[in-house]
Amino acid sequence: MNITPRKSRSSGRLTLDDVALSAGVSRITASRALRGERSVAPELVARVAEAAAALGYVPDPAARALASARSHTVVVLIPLLSNNLFVDLLEAVHRALHPAGYQILIGVTHYQAQEEEELLTSYLAHRPAGLLVTGFDRTPRCRELIARSGVPCVHLMETSQDPAVHCVGFSQADAGRAMTAHLLNTGRRRIAFAAAQLDPRVMQRLAGYRQAMQAAGCHDPALEWLSPEPSSMALGGQLLESRLASHPDVDAIFFCNDDLAQGGLLAALRLGIPVPQQVAIAGFNDLAGSDQMWPPLTTIRTPRVEIGESAAAMLLALMRGEALERSCVNVGWELVRRLSA
Amino acid sequence: MNITPRKSRSSGRLTLDDVALSAGVSRITASRALRGERSVAPELVARVAEAAAALGYVPDPAARALASARSHTVVVLIPLLSNNLFVDLLEAVHRALHPAGYQILIGVTHYQAQEEEELLTSYLAHRPAGLLVTGFDRTPRCRELIARSGVPCVHLMETSQDPAVHCVGFSQADAGRAMTAHLLNTGRRRIAFAAAQLDPRVMQRLAGYRQAMQAAGCHDPALEWLSPEPSSMALGGQLLESRLASHPDVDAIFFCNDDLAQGGLLAALRLGIPVPQQVAIAGFNDLAGSDQMWPPLTTIRTPRVEIGESAAAMLLALMRGEALERSCVNVGWELVRRLSA
DNA sequence: CTGAAAGCGCTTACAG
DNA sequence: CTGAAAGCGCTTACAG
Numbered sequence: 019m020n021i022t023p024r025k026s027r028s029s030g031r032l033t034l035d036d037v038a039l040s041a042g043v044s045r046i047t048a049s050r051a052l053r054g055e056r057s058v059a060p061e062l063v064a065r066v067a068e069a070a071a072a073l074g075y076v077p078d079p080a081a082r083a084l085a086s087a088r089s090h091t092v093v094v095l096i097p098l099l100s101n102n103l104f105v106d107l108l109e110a111v112h113r114a115l116h117p118a119g120y121q122i123l124i125g126v127t128h129y130q131a132q133e134e135e136e137l138l139t140s141y142l143a144h145r146p147a148g149l150l151v152t153g154f155d156r157t158p159r160c161r162e163l164i165a166r167s168g169v170p171c172v173h174l175m176e177t178s179q180d181p182a183v184h185c186v187g188f189s190q191a192d193a194g195r196a197m198t199a200h201l202l203n204t205g206r207r208r209i210a211f212a213a214a215q216l217d218p219r220v221m222q223r224l225a226g227y228r229q230a231m232q233a234a235g236c237h238d239p240a241l242e243w244l245s246p247e248p249s250s251m252a253l254g255g256q257l258l259e260s261r262l263a264s265h266p267d268v269d270a271i272f273f274c275n276d277d278l279a280q281g282g283l284l285a286a287l288r289l290g291i292p293v294p295q296q297v298a299i300a301g302f303n304d305l306a307g308s309d310q311m312w313p314p315l316t317t318i319r320t321p322r323v324e325i326g327e328s329a330a331a332m333l334l335a336l337m338r339g340e341a342l343e344r345s346c347v348n349v350g351w352e353l354v355r356r357l358s359a
Numbered sequence: 360m361n362i363t364p365r366k367s368r369s370s371g372r373l374t375l376d377d378v379a380l381s382a383g384v385s386r387i388t389a390s391r392a393l394r395g396e397r398s399v400a401p402e403l404v405a406r407v408a409e410a411a412a413a414l415g416y417v418p419d420p421a422a423r424a425l426a427s428a429r430s431h432t433v434v435v436l437i438p439l440l441s442n443n444l445f446v447d448l449l450e451a452v453h454r455a456l457h458p459a460g461y462q463i464l465i466g467v468t469h470y471q472a473q474e475e476e477e478l479l480t481s482y483l484a485h486r487p488a489g490l491l492v493t494g495f496d497r498t499p500r501c502r503e504l505i506a507r508s509g510v511p512c513v514h515l516m517e518t519s520q521d522p523a524v525h526c527v528g529f530s531q532a533d534a535g536r537a538m539t540a541h542l543l544n545t546g547r548r549r550i551a552f553a554a555a556q557l558d559p560r561v562m563q564r565l566a567g568y569r570q571a572m573q574a575a576g577c578h579d580p581a582l583e584w585l586s587p588e589p590s591s592m593a594l595g596g597q598l599l600e601s602r603l604a605s606h607p608d609v610d611a612i613f614f615c616n617d618d619l620a621q622g623g624l625l626a627a628l629r630l631g632i633p634v635p636q637q638v639a640i641a642g643f644n645d646l647a648g649s650d651q652m653w654p655p656l657t658t659i660r661t662p663r664v665e666i667g668e669s670a671a672a673m674l675l676a677l678m679r680g681e682a683l684e685r686s687c688v689n690v691g692w693e694l695v696r697r698l699s700a
Numbered sequence: 701c702t703g704a705a706a707g708c709g710c711t712t713a714c715a716g
Numbered sequence: 717c718t719g720a721a722a723g724c725g726c727t728t729a730c731a732g
Contacts, residue, residue, distance in 0.1 A: 031428075033725055044703050049727065057701055076484040080430070081725035083421035084708045099446045100647075108440060112467070121481070124465055126453070140462070143417040251651040281651050287628075288653045306441075307648075310592040310622050312629045374709055385719050390711065398717055422709035425724045 032075050041069035052077065083145050092148040092333065093141045095125045095134060096174075097217065101249075101277075102305050103322055104152075107174065110326025111150060118334055120147060129217050131157045138163050148333045150174060154183075155218040170336035172329045175219060177348050184336065186329040186347045190219045193318045193351045194226025197272055197300055200316075200353055202234050206270035206298055210241040212257045212282070213274035214249040220274045223302060227272060241268065249274075254281025259289060262297070269297060270359060276301035276308045276317055283311050283358060298359035313357035324349045373416050382410035393418065424486050433489040433674065434482045436466045436475060437515075438558065442590075442618075443646050444663055445493075448515065451667025452491060459675055461488060470558050472498045479504050489674045491515060495524075496559040511677035513670045516560060518689050525677065527670040527688045531560045534659045534692045535567025538613055538641055541657075541694055543575050547611035547639055551582040553598045553623070554615035555590040561615045564643060568613060582609065590615075595622025600630060603638070610638060611700060617642035617649045617658055624652050624699060639700035654698035665690045 038048035043062055051058045051066035069075075083089040092115055096104040112122055123144065125137035135157055142163060149164060149171040164171050173185035201209050211227045213220050224242065231237035243261050247253055254273060258281075262268060273279035279301030286293045293299050293313055301308060301317035308315040328347050335342055379389035384403055392399045392407035399407075410416075424430040433456055437445040453463055464485065466478035475492075479501055490505060490512040505512050514526035542550050552568045554561050565583065572578035584602050588594055595614060599622075603609060614620035620642030627634045634640050634654055642649060645660035669688050676683055 031725080035725085045725095046704085046727080047702060050702090053727090059701065062702090076480060078425070078725050079485055080421040080424035081708090082727075084419070084425055084710085085725075085727040087708070087727090089421070099440070099449065100443060102441060105440045105446075109467075126450075139417060144420055251648045255651055277648075280648065284651050284653050307592045307618075307621065310596055310625050312625050372709080376709085386709095387711080387720085388718060391718090394711090400717065403718090419709050422724090423711075425726085426709075426711040428711090428724070 031078075032073055034075075034077070036073060037066060037070045037075050040073060041065045087145060088147055089145050090120050091123050091144055091146045092120045092150065093123045093125060093144070093146040094150040095127055095137060096152050097127050097129045099124075099126050103303055103320070107322040107326045110323040111330045114327050114330030115334070127152075129215065131155075131160070135160050135163070142167050142169070148172075148337050150329055150333060153218055154178060154185075170333060172333045172336070174325055174329055176222075177346055179346075181345050184332055184342070184345050186325050186332060186349060188320065188325075188349050188351050190222035191226035191229075193302070193320070194223030194272075195230045196226075196351075196353055197302070197318055198227045198230035200355070201270045201272060201298060201300060201359060202230065202236065204298065204359070207234075207236050208238075208241065208265070208268045209236065209270040209272060210243055210261065210265065210268050211272050211274065212243040212254070212261070212278060214245045214247050214253050214257075214278055215275075216244060216246050223274050241265065249277050251277050251281030251284070254278030255285030255288075256281075258282040258285045262291070270294075270300070271297060272300045272302075274302055276303045276305035276315065279315055279317065279358075280305075280307060280311055283313070283315060287312070294357070294359050300359040304354055309356065311358070316356045316359035317354050319352040319354045321349045321351065372419075373414055375416075375418070377414060378407060378411045378416050381414060382406045428486060429488055430486050431461050432464050432485055432487045433461045433491065434464045434466060434485070434487040435491040436468055436478060437493050438468050438470045440465075440467050444644055444661070448663040448667045451664040452671045455668050455671030456675070468493075470556065472496075472501070476501050476504070483508050483510070489513075489678050491670055491674060494559055495519060495526075511674060513674045513677070515666055515670055517563075518687055520687075522686050525673060525683070525686050527666050527673060527690060529661065529666075529690050529692050531563035532567035532570075534643070534661070534694075535564030535613075536571045537567075537692075537694055538643070538659055539568045539571035541696070542611045542613060542639060542641060542700060543571065543577070545639065545700070548575075548577050549579075549582065549606070549609045550577065550611040550613060551584055551602065551606065551609050552613050552615065553584040553595070553602070553619060555586045555588055555594050555598075555619055556616075557585060557587050564615050582606065590618050592618050592622030592625070595619030596626030596629075597622075599623040599626045603632070611635075611641070612638060613641045613643075615643055617644045617646040617656065620656055620658065620699075621646075621648060621652055624654070624656060628653070635698070635700050641700040645695055650697065652699070657697045657700035658695050660693040660695045662690045662692065 034045050034048050038045045047062060048066050051063045098104060123141060125141055127134040138160055146169055149169050152174050153176050154173055176187040177189055178185050211224055243257055271282060273282055279299055282299055291297060301315050304317045304319035308317055375386050375389050379386045388403060389407050392404045435452060439445060464482060466482055468475040476498055487510055490510050493515050494517050495514060517528040518530055519526050552565055584598055614623055620640055623640055632638060642656050642658035645658045649656040649658055
């Protein structure tokens with residue numbers, strides 16, 4: 019054995035050298051053993067692992083990132099934390115990535131392209147190993163930042179035909195069309211589409227609604243109730259109360275999100291409007307509580323856990339440099355028929 | 360001027376040297392100018408800032424952390440992301456810390472002491488500038504990790520008498536006592552306490568309930584409905600339905616959290632149990648939607664935004680090495696009386 | 701399979 | 717007020 023003596027560090031921090039010293043190997047061998055690189059004698063691997071455990075050694079991620087030009091961080095950019103949809107997604111991503119040794123850095127864009135740009139700029143400086151972003155709607159500069167960084171990136175929630183782009187999601191328009199068709203099938207004709215936030219995915223659902231209504235000869239622009247405000251139960255209640263007053267002939271409301279729909283349902287209850295007898299109410303996403311409403315909410319169940327798991331698996335493969343079978347995974351959705359519509 | 364020529368980097372990454380070169384100063388001066396250290400000529404500061412902006416330079420956080428032994432990361436440990444309470448808290452913390460140049464690293468403990476220990480171990484390796492943790496209930500090893508790290512730490516949600524500990528919160532027991540007193544004041548006597556998760560703060564609320572009930576001579580252990588399962592609307596509904604069946608004389612239910620209470624309210628509606636006539640229902644936290652319920656939910660409004668802001672301000676002072684006026688801030692709470700109780 | 705050298709991109713003392 | 721040297725704790729080629 020031939021090991022150079024190491025100078026004692028001034029910081030007092032436990033370093034790789036301490037582990038190497040204790041295991042009686044060189045610093046490089048310790049590093050390789052700890053990272054599970056093959057080409058280290060099994061016996062040494064065991065000795066290093068033991069020494070590291072005994073000392074309670076934790077590698078310095080900053081030193082690691084600096085030396086290797088890559089970190090074990092995966093950056094996840096989502097619009098909002100206050101929407102349970104994204105929390106479910108995040109949890110699924112975490113469950114899949116954590117065992118592989120990755121940490122998640124969450125960025126919240128608040129649906130602002132500008133915020134996404136800032137987040138991306140500062141987070142990319144951390145040399146993330148991977149990137150998970152929501153949807154495709156972003157500034158050209160964001161796109162360029164992602165492309166130039168060379169960091170593997172998977173897009174969440176939507177699907178794309180572009181084979182150069184990786185994504186896991188479903189067709190928001192299809193789902194919007196299907197729910198509208200369901201309402202039409204149950205005999206409804208004056209179907210309103212009530213939406214807030216008006217982010218790209220909401221607009222895709224609107225497009226699906228519009229197509230179905232037009233195909234049925236029922237489309238009326240006055241029944242597109244669009245509000246740019248953030249989505250909330252309170253807003254759903256307001257929309258139902260105010261718009262129904264001016265459109266008393268409406269026989270169904272398709273809310274673009276379950277929180278609006280829940281608010282609408284409760285407002286109807288308060289106002290004494292029978293659901294679904296007078297007005298059918300449908301939502302989107304099947305968020306927590308929708309099955310607890312009275313009447314329980316008919317909605318589109320969107321498989322965010324599956325999206326999280328599948329996107330994480332795809333990213334893992336990308337980060338390992340593996341070839342992918344498909345660049346886009348369509349996880350679909352499910353119409354959950356309950357009593358409200 | 361006397362500037363050593365720098366070797367060209369192989370990585371192609373934009374570095375401080377590029378900025379220094381472009382501004383015609385040394386690397387160290389550029390570093391100091393960018394960090395806003397005084398003792399740099401104002402003219403040079405301007406030149407460096409200009410060069411950095413023109414080049415689009417972003418400092419490498421890993422190199423920074425390694426060289427300075429400190430990062431601009433604040434670690435926030437919360438039990439759950441799926442509870443809106445903590446999302447509100449997180450947003451407030453972010454709003455306060457972001458302008459000061461800090462990034463937030465979120466750790467989710469799922470109410471597991473073991474997970475908190477793992478998170479702390481791996482996150483402390485990032486040399487965070489500050490630490491925000493939830494409550495005081497943790498393993499001795501966690502306490503030791505925090506103490507030995509020397510990283511400034513503020514505890515969220517609860518209060519403490521210990522002057523060595525920094526915290527922002529309120530008395531959970533007081534709030535529990537107050538809500539129980541309110542129910543007693545409105546003439547209720549058979550008041551149940553329905554709880555899930557059974558984390559430390561829930562148990563403190565229970566203690567407050569118990570005290571108030573005992574003081575009124577109304578305490579009955581059979582009315583403590585405790586379930587260790589995670590809190591949810593569905594569970595709230597189940598608790599109300601099953602327990603009310605075996606305790607038909609109960610005239611009020613104090614749910615330990617609003618999601619349970621909302622579920623209870625909806626279950627009562629479904630079962631045709633008049634609220635508050637037959638059973639008053641109260642919650643805790645004033646979560647989103649509680650004001651939209653029918654009847655609207657009486658609850659305790661907990662000031663999580665204030666907690667987030669105040670804790671962030673305290674941490675900022677601690678990180679700057681400033682002396683604090685108070686080591687513990689009690690932000691209080693408010694009983695919001697609506698129609699359900 | 702194992703090790704010595706060099707370097708990642710910054711900042712901290714130390715000089716002047 | 718400004719700069720050259722040394723070093724933070726790792727890993728990447730390069731040897732053997």
